[in-house]
Amino acid sequence: MNAKLVVDEVSTSYVSDSMRSQLLIEAQRTFEVIKKIQTSGMSPTEVDSICNIGEKVFELVYKSKDFLSAWKDIFLVDQIEYSHPFMTCVTSLMIARKMDYQNPRTIKAIYIGALIHDIGMLSLPNELQTIPPEEMTSEQFALYKTHPKRGLDMASDFGSIPAASLQILLQHHECNGRGFPNATSSVKIYPLAKIVCLAERFARYTLTKKLTPVEALRGFVSQKMEILQHDPEMVKALIKGFIKEKDLK
């Protein structure tokens, strides 16, 4: 496999180079870990790496004042299946922060669940990892819908992955009765899984349209049918994540 993470640092706004570098380092590390899991399977070493990356991303999102100015204009151009987990993780933590999630146990469950939410895809045929879901045949889509359960089965072997993260793996495509694998209705979906579901959809939109996160935000929120599937407070938190703290009314 010749996949490579190529990052285009084009931006016209002032950005803290140090913050941008830190974000890119963690994106690259995520890329390397996912690639390793794809070629050699998951092991305790990869799980430790995932926890380490997640903790670092949490520090950047929650505690770094330059985070937003670096993140909103970042442009990740690569094989989507490698930058998608990283962007899902950052976006999940941005939402969690604006919803006042502070408990370390909860935050850890979010970042682990977000980074490995699509791990089940790695056990599917290669072709399914490059075709967008909307372009799949009915047979391909039926197979694609098994990936949450496959991911759960893969991750369940590791005691260091919290049960809450396993729940995120299982339910990250459940959308108010219209999702899979169980078409679960809203109040029965684990809230942290709802956060990762919204973050995952936003990340996919941003990367497939080759936009920066802030460019993607308006277009994403304007998709009525998409947005109606998500918890309104979580959508508001997503938007608030892009507002500078001093400007938030």
Added chain:
Amino acid sequence: MSQGNLLIIDDEVLIVTNLKITLEDQADKIFVAYNGLEALEILKTNEIHCIICDINMPKMNGVEFIKRIREDKIDIPLIFYTGHGNQELMMEAAKYGAFDFLDKPNLEGLEDVVAAGLKAGLNKESTDERSFESDYQKLLKEID
């Protein structure tokens, strides 16, 4: 403003007492049951907005309880707590739509999780029809 009503289900009297004291300021009323069957009776005659429940209980355990109330179309947010080593039971409970999980014995994050559960239980019906589009557009205007 209403905080909602909470139902605590556990067969251990001491735990129930401690939870009631810890959470007394977070709910309008706190109901108590010592097993799933008692809890079902309470649900028949009282408005409950959030349930906090042990997994291992006699007569009807937490998994049997959530399965039963979901079959009866009762969608109240349900928070489980359990000791180490009950991961399988927790995953089983999650299949029926558990709201969140807490670890015994310290129950770290209890107050935050219960507050979120009560809020979800109170908001469940009131937000179904409302359009949030104008709220989103207002927030988008604040972005540079």
